[in-house]
Amino acid sequence: MTSDDLGPHHSPRTRATTFVLVLAALVPLCFAGWLGWNAIAGEPGKSADAHPAASGTSQDAGGWGSPSAGAKANSAGHPSGTPTTGVSPSPSASKGKPLAGKVVLLDPGHNPGNVDHPSEINKLVFVGNSSKACDTTGASTNAGYPEAQFTLDVARRVRTLLQAEGATVVMTQDGNTPWGPCVTERAAIGNRAHADAAISIHADGAGSSDHGFHVIMPQAVDAGGVDNTAIVGPSHTLGMDVRAAFNAATGEPFANYINGGVGYDIRSDLGGLNMSTVPKVFIECANMRNSGDADRLTSASWRQEAAQGIANGLSQFILQEAH
Ligand SMILES: [Zn+2]
Known part of the structure; x- marks a missing residue:
């Protein structure tokens, strides 16, 4: 969850043609990687109906609060952890490490410890056009699964996937700060x-009938010594890449309560976007207060799909920018 939307909504830009052309050029490369991952995971084609309930998957047995649950799933889904499949890239095979030399910033939204540090996180920080709380506690499902646990789990899964492609991954927190x-x-x-791409991972806390995911891109802010105008264009491209890849990997629809259902929003009230000098977006992966979305995001197998979608979007953007 992020702060309430204070900024105006914007119409989609007509980038569709450019996006499709670039996608067409990149699909063979990305698809090869996708096939490899799916070959290992044995994952069927995606559809909204394919998502298991939270209690129906063995991967969920570790429980929400168990860091080891994520670690086990990561290990199971990690291409390099299953050498017998024959698809693990060798360290010397550059084509198996397409993101070698690239840096990705993953920002798991909030922090599981924030709830115990109200005075620290409520301090105001200046973000160019306003002052905001240092950080917030985030949302939770009606059953109490906290957003901060979700974001950290998904970020760790994304990290594993991107590292397998050769990327250097930097996290803003890894459950190692109070x-x-x-x-x-x-x-x-x-x-x-100097990240080539950055993403802040969240899940929303909207009304119970609201569902779906959306990406948040930066609106230009040039105020108070802050100027993010240089990253607005590339961040939009990144956002569209992540939007398409997340939808393809998870089957999650575009949010039905944001910006007319286009799957993205553009905002100037988020410090993490205002202050960024590298291409950056937020993703609200689902609405924690919606029962269907909550069933999915409390499933470890769905979180792996979510991570795959985010990783695919980041990869596509970075490889496209490299040309
Ligand atoms: Zn959040």
Whole structure:
């Protein structure tokens, strides 16, 4: 969940033609990787009906609060962890490491410890056009599964997938800090890393009948010593890549409650986007307060699909920018 939308909504840009052409050029490469991963996971074609309920998958047996549950699933789904399949890229095979030399910033939204540090996270930080809380506690499902656990689990899965492609992955937090960091520091970490792409991973806390996912892209902010105008264009491209890849990997529909259902929004009230000097988007993977979305996001197998979608979108953007 992010702060309430204070900015105006924008019409979609007419990038569809360019996007399709670029996608067509990249599909063979990305599809090869996708086939490899699916060959290992034995995953069937995606449809909204294919998602298992939270309680119906063995991967969920570790429980929400168990970090090992994510680690086990990561290991099981990691291409390099199953050498007998014969598809693991060798370290010397450059075509198996398409993201070698590239840096990705993953920002798991919130922090499981934030709830115990209200005074620290409620301090105001300046984000150019306003002051915001340093960080927030985030949403949760009606049954109590916290957004901060979800974001950290998905980010770790994305990290595993991207590292397998050769990327250097930097995380803003890895469950190793008591709270935060502040939204300004979350942006600064990506800036200092000179990330080729950055994403802040969230799940929303909207009304119970709202469902679906959406990407949030930066609106230009040039105020108070902050200027993100240089990243607005590439961040839009990144957002469209992530939107398409996430939808394809999960079957999750575009959010029915944001920006006319186009699957993305453009905002100027998020410090993490205002302060970024590298291409960056947010993704609200689902609505935690919707029962159908909650069933999916509490499933480890769905979180793996979500991570695959995010990783695919990031990869596509980075490879496209490299040409
Ligand atoms: Zn959030």
